[in-house]
Amino acid sequence: MPKLNLSARRTEPYAFALLFLAIGAYLPVANLLVPADSTLHLSLFLVNLIGQVVCFSMLALALDFVWGLLGILSLGHGVFFGIGGYAMGFYLLNAAYADTKVLPDFMLFMGWTKFPSILQIFSHLPVAVLLAIVMAVVVASIFGLVTFRSRINGVYFSIITQALTYALMLLLFNNDLGLGGNNGLTGFTSVAGLRLAHASTQVWLACASCVIFAAAYLLLRAIADSSLGRAMVGVRDDEPRLRFLGYRTERIKLAAWCLSAALASIAGILYVPQVGIINPTIVSPMLSVEIAVWVAIGGRGTLIGAVLGAVLVTSLKFWLSASMPSIWPFILAVITLSITVGLKNGLWSIGSMVMANRRSLT
């Protein structure tokens, strides 16, 4: 089980958030101001990559909040990531239509002659963002109400979440749904009036991802360090005990679950304009399981460990799945097995061992 560092006043959380803020501040400088021939220059490719990794980190953060602290393993967080991603995709389609006055390809294929009015709801960015979060929270609360009230726990809960993401994927694969089928949504041109093809737009998106990530981290950290966070650990350690002390544990679970879903949705919102496409593979069971793998490798229950895992594994994936795609799954399997078997709580165990040593020395 995860070991929690529970001393009340710590500086690590702030240092960690600052690190991401610093990266966010560095990206525009390194790409836009530093000349391209300098060693300090970051290519647009790298900036974009960092932006994507930060989105994945936010997903890991959201999952660790419910898995590490609350003890409920979701194998379906891709659902919420996908809801945010698709909502953003709808907005970007609207923006592209406004720019080009040409219907997206999939609509033309389906013989449509005008932009569907239902998708026009997403034509303003703030509305689209709000709807993305609201939809994720609504889906999460319906699912949470049903499962938590019927006291579905452990592996049963995980299996149902996995089924949920699979069902959503099958639904989205359906062309008749009018959401692009297996090709998904693409052909985006601009976001908030900025051309996506411009380097500066990509840089600012990556920068925004870093800032929003830091804010999300601080929020979750504050909750984890509050009495509510202690109650969440109580749910994980012994839910009946907490219930018989007078706690409505299903409400604690529901609140944390919905917050986690909202964050996963925000990660999706930030991710889609940076990759320029969204298709049903984003809600495939594969991605949802991968999120759990990142958290397991990094270490549960510390928030930082989960992010560490996400950064390491997704960076490795970007590098290795391009240079040696056929053996990448084997490498991931070996890493996952050796770390989960060898280290009690992922890579974070090494960190906490080092810290424990340092403390005993001083």
Added chain:
Amino acid sequence: MKESTALYVNGLSVRFGGFAALTNLTLEIPYGQTRAIIGANGAGKTTLMDVITGKTRPTSGEVFLDRSIDLTGLDEASIARQGIGRKFQRPSVFEHLPVVENLELAVRRGKGFAAMLMSHLTPAQRLRVDEVLETIGLTTERGRLAGILSHGQKQWLEIGMLLAAEPRVLLLDEPVAGMSDEETERTVGLIKRLAAPERAIVVVEHDMDFVSRVADLVTVLHEGQVLGEGTMDVVRHDPRVIQVYLGRE
């Protein structure tokens, strides 16, 4: 019902499919009393606790707290907030939290999301946590993780968690199971100190020596019904009790 009745169980029946766990059980426990409930395995002791604390819904019958509050329609959390604390058979503490935070969770009784986010305990709650630490003898362990406490210490911590919520009725399910003689000795002392005029204590236990030392009155359950009731001495000499329960040992 008498004026001082803490817990009144009236005509309680619980059936699981074709099996009658409790049949028309009536029981009255006044404030200020420590009552032991004994009986062989399957006599219905744990089912009775489950019904009182809301874990199991009765097939028929009622359970009243304070002569006025019907507990049979309430959920576990509401019943706990009414002032009924239950200790489980195996020690149930939050292993990854320090001792003091286990008690802080208990003293809040789950009330108020906003208050929990702000993390502030009232001065009275703080004082209560310190008092309880003193009572259960874990003051020096307050900062240690509950998971590394000994078996006996975990049992005391769990009793302390109930105590922090200032219960009117304390239900203890086998509080000395698995304890050493010395730990049992300390638990006897602890339970005697918990007895108060405004509190009723119900102990389910197999250890007859322990029961005779802490209980004022003993109720013997057999196949879901009350077989006998009285002081330990009376119960010990009741021929029916000897036949179905004590005699088997």
